């Protein structure tokens with residue numbers, strides 16, 4: 011796609027944005043530029059590439075690709091989702107206050123609470139399902155609202171348009187972690203967010219073989235600062251990982267459609283299963299924010315959680331599954347099953363876990379793109395071990 015101003019839809023952008031054939035050889039797949047430096051012709055004379063922490067053509071191609079998918083002007087790729095989030099937080103100064111979704115990814119909470127607090131940033135954790143709670147938490151020092159929607163593992167949503175209506179007039183940055191939906195189903199910048207962050211480790215790469223992160227945005231001053239930080243702090247994504255994520259995004263649309271299709275069928279099956287007490291999936295009519303999910307997202311994805319009633323029941327299911335793999339992480343082609351209370355959310359105090367609905371009987375599924383009949387059969391035999 012030579013003319014970047016051509017209007018193009020999602021799958022076309024996923025395959026072509028930032029993916030011009032290599033100018034030296036015509037290679038259709040952007041090469042992995044495995045180099046630390048670039049030959050220069052004379053003092054200040056170079057091809058735009060000086061040192062590979064600062065610029066790398068493979069990373070640049072990915073950054074253009076991801077920016078196009080989130081409908082942002084600029085993108086930056088980092089060594090992990092946490093490195094991306096950490097870079098965004100360096101837009102702030104000592105004394106600044108941040109409002110955060112109370113059920114955010116555990117690693118994000120750990121970074122804010124155990125690292126950034128030491129440098130004088132202040133954080134308030136509120137239930138962002140209710141936008142009024144965000145407005146009530148605003149102080150004179152507030153500079154940012156950091157939201158994850160839907161959240162892990164109980165799939166609660168934040169109305170991004172409603173929160174943007176609070177942040178915009180006050181000049182606060184609205185940052186959205188869009189890892190769970192991917193830009194295929196939800197594009198926060200179009201809903202009023204200022205910055206989107208991703209763990210590309212999950213759906214964007216999609217094959218459980220790379221760790222990475224990204225930041226996408228429109229604001230030019232913040233983009234300049236992020237480029238500066240990316241170079242100054244140096245938590246860049248490697249050429250190999252950049253290439254892997256680009257290969258992942260080319261099939262993002264077809265993968266997400268299948269994750270969504272399988273997710274809906276597995277959720278419906280679980281909702282009708284006698285051993286399942288409750289299912290958390292925004293695509294079910296029983297989800298308390300189903301209407302918002304339909305409005306804000308164009309699909310429901312492959313993440314869901316189910317309540318088995320007790321630690322013992324959860325243990326039986328997790329040990330009995332044969333096709334689903336017991337493990338942390340999500341968003342890969344293979345179905346992963348996990349136990350939030352002892353795995354991803356073990357560091358959250360028990361009382362807080364209870365308040366968030368993360369009980370000992372809760373089991374989380376990242377529904378992959380296997381044949382759904384096989385997934386349902388596996389879950390059925392595992393759940394029947396409870397009886």
Ligand SMILES: *Cc1c(COP(=O)(O)O)cnc(C)c1O
Nearest residue numbers: 090091092115187189209211222
């Ligand atoms: C995994 C994850 C992160 C952290 O990303 P890493 O690539 O593991 O550093 C952040 N947010 C969400 C929602 C995640 O699922």
